[in-house]
Amino acid sequence: MATVEFRQASRIYDPSRPPAVSRVSLDIADGEFLVLVGPSGCGKSTTLRMLAGLEPVDEGQIFIDGVDVTETRPRDRDVAMVFQSYALYPNMTARQNMAFALQNAKVDKATINERVDFAAKMLELEDLIDKKPAAMSGGQRQRVAMGRAIVRQPKVFLMDEPLSNLDAKLRVSTRAQIMQLQRELGTTTVYVTHDQTEAMTMGDRVCVLKKGILQQVDTPANLYDNPGNTFVATFIGSPAMTLIENVPFIEGRAVGGRGHALDYYMPRELAAKVRGDRVIVGVRPENWEIVGVNQPGAEYGLPVHVDIVEHLGSELYIYGHRQEQADELIAVRGDRITVKVERGVEVDQGDTVYLRPIEGGSVFFDPETEINYDYL
Template identity: 75%
Template sequence: MATVEFRQASRIYDPTRPPAVNRINLNITDGEFLVLVGPSGCGKSTTLRMLAGLEPVDEGQILIDGEDVTETRPRDRDVAMVFQSYALYPNMTARQNMAFALENAKMVKATINERVEFAAKMLELEDLLDSKPSAMSGGQRQRVAMGRAIVREPKVFLMDEPLSNLDAKLRVSTRSQILALQRKLGTTTVYVTHDQTEAMTMGDRVCVLKNGILQQVDTPGTLYKNPGNTFVATFIGSPAMTLIENVRIQSSRAVILHDALEQDLKMPPSQMEKVHTDKVIIGVRPENFNVVSVNEKPSEFALPLRVDIVEHLGAEAYAYCTPLFPEESDLVVRGGRVIVRLNRGVKADSGDTLWINMDEDGVVFFDPETEINLDYL
């Protein structure tokens, strides 16, 4: 087990273009399961490869257990990496694949056998130790790749999208196995994925990247409830948070107006003090919209939405809607779509009109200029 620290670490492929990884500062505690997440091309795999020593660090430093490993060879960093493509030797059995690195290190045969048997039992691979990769399923191959990392007993596990080649059902079961395994071993783990659901269910903390720049590092719950900026707000969560621009601030209140009626969004005074314009961006999760009525205009404040699609997910249903704001309204819904979770008992179909308001406790306020959550300014 070990701590990991990135200090202003950058990877620059082309000096004429922005860095692939741009001055990342990140501290990973001993035994932590940290997930790097972001869209394709954001720099998450490059960050992992920098830690592994497979990519150079052009600026800054990387430390493992307080020791600067920026110029250290990959083999001397005491880290083990699990790749997306499994990277198993096809002519070797599972046992031979798992033992290969230990044999190269001239380890005693009895110790090698002990470690391989231990890893195989933990990963439920005992019946496959004498099988070659061609005779295994994708999930079994991935477990062999993990076993090869486990037998090395490294300071840090590095996992680069290890589940992306598996089908949906196997991906769910395998991620729970990985998490249980990490909890049992207590090894510091850095895990890369583009799947934000995977990130939220696995990580002790989640690090969100965009264009090589670290956006926010926090617990999954904080990222969901109190995202640091509008990018994190819309990237984390499925379905995504709805962003509404040009919400007015008047008389020291943030209000939404419609048909001479209004809803006070109960913006905290501490955030109100940080706003330097008369408008603000708000973010609302699907579960924080309240359906006031369907197809019948209410007498109380409510905003009208046209239902485009209703997505049924077993116990839950989500309505994907287009706002029906009047032309004179300043309100702009980013992306042009509002997503509302339909509570039990609410019936709505495509073409219906939903009338909604917001649960004030679930509204997040963003600065209109920087798009940073006002709670963090």
């Protein structure tokens, strides 16, 4: 177990182009499960490989347990990596695959057998211990790959999208297994994924990257409820947050709709930070209230035409576009509003629903920087 620290660490492939990883500063606590998440090409796997020593650090430093490992060879960093492709030796059994690194390190046979048996029991691989990868399913191979990392008893586990080759049902069960495993071992873990659902359910904290630049590091709950900027707001959460641009800011209030009858309930402490007459407002699907279907309610509601109805078993979402153009400057980013429909409300494709944001359910961003006012 160990702490990990990135100090202004960068990876630059081509000096004429922006860095793949740009000045990342990050502290990872002893025993923490940190998830790196972001779209393809954002630098998350490169960041992980820099920590492993598989990519050089062109600027800055990386520390493991307070020791500068920036120039240390991968084999001397005491980290173990689980790859997306499993990377098992096809001619070896599960036991041989897990024992291979320990044999190379000249660990005595009794210790090797003890560690392999311990990992096999923890990962429920006893029945597969003498089988080769060709006789295993994808999930079983991934467990062998994790067992190979566990037997080394490293200071840090590094996992690079280990579940991406598995089917949806197996991903869920293996995800739970990895979480339980990490809690039992207490080993510091850095996990890379492009799946924000994985990130939100697995990480103690989540680090969001975009184009090699760290956007926000926080707990899953804070990332969801109080995203640092509009990118995090739309990337974290499924379905995504609706962003409404150029919402009028009048006398300390963010308002919209005909006659400014729609109040987004902007807190006073945030209103004091606004310097212009427009703001960006973000509303999660569950933070809209439907006050009328096909006819206005008792109070004003934003009219939205329902384009798609999505049934997810226990939940129902609708996707629509704003009908009223009372203020031509107001625009919905992506021209789509997403609403989670409460039980008992009947809505069909083609209907018009009338919406109001619930009090305390909106997030407010500066239109110039697109940063959440709460962080300014």
